[in-house]
Amino acid sequence: MTSSHDGISRRSVLKGASAAAAAATFGFPAIVRAQSATSIKLGIPTILSGRVAQLGISSTNAVKMAVDEFNAAGGLDGRMIELLIRDTKAKPEEAARVVRDFINSEGVDVVFNCEASSASFAVQEVVREAGTFCTHCCSETSSLSADPAIHSENSFRFARQGIHDAVASATYAAEMGKKKGIKKWMAVSPDYAYGRDSVEQFFNVLQQVDPEAEIVGYGWPKLFEPDYTQIITQVLQKQPDAVYSALWGGDLVSFIDQGALYGLFSGIEFFGINLADYTTMSAVRELPEGLHSGTRYIAAFPDTEANHAFDAAYHERWGDHPTNWAWQSAAGIDFLIAAIKETGSTDSGALAEAMRGMKRPSPFGADGTLTMRAEDQTVVNYALGWGTTVPKEPFLIDIASTDWSTVYEFETAWKKSQGYI
Amino acid sequence: MDLAALGDCLGTSSCLIFQTVGGLKIGLLMFLVASGLTLIFGVLGVINFAHGSFYMLGAYLAWQTMALTDNFYLAVLAAALGVGLFGVLFERGFMSRVYRGDVLVQILLCYAFILILDDLVIIVWGEEFLSSLGIPDAFHRPPLFVGGAIVPVFHLFIIGFSTLVAVALWLFMTRTKWGKITRAAEQNPLMVSALGINTSLLFAGIFALGSLLAGLGGALAASERSISSGMGFSVVLESFIVTVIGGMGSIGGAFVAALLIGMTRSFGAIGFPLFTDGLMFVLMCLVLVLRPQGLMGRSGG
Incomplete structure (x- = not known):
């Protein structure tokens, strides 16, 4: 009895062990997939307090409009975009801390950066190290995309430039x-x-x-x-x-x-x-x-018509007119959603590949289109x-x-x- | 540095008039605010570091009254009285409790109010800056040309009005009973109290008057400056410099110092365009080294 008990016990232990091993091999990624299937996480560091808070608010307003539309249409095979918006008070060190937290603790898929220039350089440093996909929607300092010394394969600028x-x-x-x-x-x-x-x-x-x-x-x-x-x-x-x-x-x-x-x-x-x-x-x-x-x-x-329609839709929802930051963020989220749909994924490398050279119809384009220039990954041909x-x-x-x-x-x-x- | 340009300017009447009027306007607006600071210091012996926030409050109150009534003069009056009243509440409710306390406690209390008021105006009026009040309709006219210099009519109004306030303040201090009591209290508050004068009332009144001047300055400045939270900071710094140069507690000194700084900034912009603010601090350093009690301050103490 004891020995048979032992036998059963041994067998069940073995069974248990193999089940655990199987779970480790196949189950874990499945769990990860199941969890991430709930949402596509966008981390937005921006300025929501102080003298230029209006700009940060207008940025997130524009993003919310596009994201709500994307989610209402069913998202990416049921995966909805979830926005994590944090105030950085326009401080570079705070922006870097927020973005590190987005990447390490929240596991965001994309850093959707709506920061002014000084903080954008700090954000760029963090995403460059981590390899996270990033859009810069507000910095107008040309060197952010022009300087090859700080270039990242996965960073794209959707903003006018100095x-x-x-x-x-x-x-x-x-x-x-x-x-x-x-x-x-x-x-x-x-x-x-x-x-x-x-x-x-x-x-x-x-x-x-x-x-x-x-x-x-x-x-x-x-x-x-x-x-x-x-x-x-x-x-x-x-x-x-x-x-x-x-x-x-x-x-x-x-x-x-x-x-x-x-x-x-x-x-x-x-x-x-x-x-x-x-x-x-x-x-x-x-x-x-x-x-x-x-x-x-x-x-x-x-x-x-397209530009007037954007202004009208924005005005209807927020009771205010869009700002320069709003159109830039609207362009950024439009390209990002297009890239997500095109690749069917949120993988940084795949998104970046789809983004480089992408041309899309846009209310903000000089000829009705905007282009994400491949060579320095910055938007051109805007009005x-x-x-x-x-x-x-x-x-x-x-x-x-x-x-x-x-x-x-x-x-x-x-x-x-x-x-x- | 462009001393040749400064020399040219001093040599031509148009430039001289032009810069002088600009300097008078800057200086007299500065005087309105700084006189309140120096008055409070002179009598109560405390430096109200929240004075700049009172200036800001004046600008916001004026803006609100303007929005409701569309009357510029009423807006200025409401701002002055409103901030005066706020000053009394601040003095009775908070400052009067720390008169005997450490200077550090007084500074911390003022600093707390700076932060509270900065946030309060954001809660009430929003984070975005507000546009200026604009100038009254009567002054909507092309600028005058005096000796070839452009002189905005409204600036003449600001100069005239501020001068009137300065004169009224001087008459009050030298010719009225309360002015005499105030000056006596500056010298020896204990004796004034012993003579049966209600010093609590006097202190509250002086604080109200000082605050009223800050509110008045804020409202007048808001006629052409945009209004935002934190706008009092640079003003309290300037007022402090004026107070130090003029002599702590001396209203006459504040008047001279404010005009001196107005002129320094106006003519400095021609001769030292990159060092205009620096000149102001150089002036303060010189006074501190050569005449520490200020231009018209009492020595010793």
Whole structure:
């Protein structure tokens, strides 16, 4: 009995062991599959508090719209997209910590990065190490995708870029310069990396396309400066024909309000690259007519049915107009969903392969399409232009589109000058 | 550094007038806020580091009144009175309990209020900046040309109004009974109390007046500055510099110092465009080294 008992016991132990072994061989991946089948996890680090919270909120708004549509249509064979949204307060170290947590603890499939520039570089470092698939939807700093030293096979940028904007601004400015006889230029730009880079790139391209353009002075107000009187008087003393500015948000609004008291804009052509954003234009007390602005996001450009439909749908759901960050995030999520559907997977390598060179119809494309350029994995052919302001909607009229072949030409030259290619 | 440009500017009437008016406007707005800070310090001996937040509160209250009534003057009045009232509550409810405490406790209390008020305005008015109030309709006119210089009419109003406030403050301090009591309390609060004067009431009144000036400054500044949480920070720093240069507690000193800084910034922008803020701190350092009690402060103590 004892021995038979022993025998049975031994057999059952063996059985148990083999079952365990079988489970280990086949069962475990099955469990993993079963778990992940519940959702496709997107980790979104973004800015939800502080002075630019509106931008982070608009980014996630745009993503939610596309994701809800994807999930309502049944997801990917029943796998729904789950969004994990975290506030990083625009701090790079916090963004890096959040993304590490997304990857290590939450096991996200994709890091959908909606961070400003400084934090985006921190995010890029983390995803590059981990090999996680990543979309950058808000950083406009060109080197993020142009610099091969920080390139990652699995990172893609869906955002406008400083160098593209500089070409668009400078070619438009040169043309206006010819028309209006602008020779003397001055810059008024916030005193930090972005404000200074923007001015440098703008004047660099401007002096190539218009060798007669002369720079007569610079005004560098502090970021979040409340009073621009001294800058305005500086401009009026230098008497330039035109002013280029990369001021944005509340700072730009204050500058325009205060400058208008001096009649600044009746004698000087003003080129504000960040003016044509709904939050900014609607906040200016009396938006002067005839200021020049780059197109950040407005429903009137491109003036297509698709773009108006996007603006209307966004407005209906959120009671507000989209921002520049919103269209970029909308483009990013659209491409990502397309890649997920095309590959039927969330594998980083497969998604990256599908993404490289992908071309899709889009409300935000210069010709109704956007392209994810394969060589440096950044979006190109987006609607890019400059126009002049009017006090009421549509706020910007006479918008001239920038020719992308010109953009590519200067971009290549710039990349060479930086030693990137 | 562009000393040639500065020399040219000082030599031409148009530039001189232009920069002077700009400097007066910056300086007098600064005076409105700084006078409140220095008044409170002079009598109560505490530095209200939350003063910048009172300025911010003034801007928000003015914006709200403007949104409701569309009347600029009413907005300024409501902001001044509202912040004055808030100042009394703050003084009675919190500050008066730490007058005898450590300076560190006073600073921490003020700091707590800076953070609370910054968050409070976000909760009430949202995170996005608010647009400026705009200027009253009466001032919607092309700028004047004085001696070839552009002078916005509204800036003349700000300059005139702030000067009136300065004069009124001076008359109050030197010509009225309460002004005399206030000055006496600066010298010797115990004696004032012993003479049967209700110092608690006096302190609350002074705090109200100081806060009212901050609210007034905030409302007037909001006529052309966008409004946002945290906007008081740079202002309290500037006010503090004005107070130090002018002499802690001296209203006349604050007036001179604010104008000095306004001019430094205005003309500094021509001569030292990259060092305008630096000049302000150089000025403060010079005063601290050469005349530590400030331009018009009392020595010793």
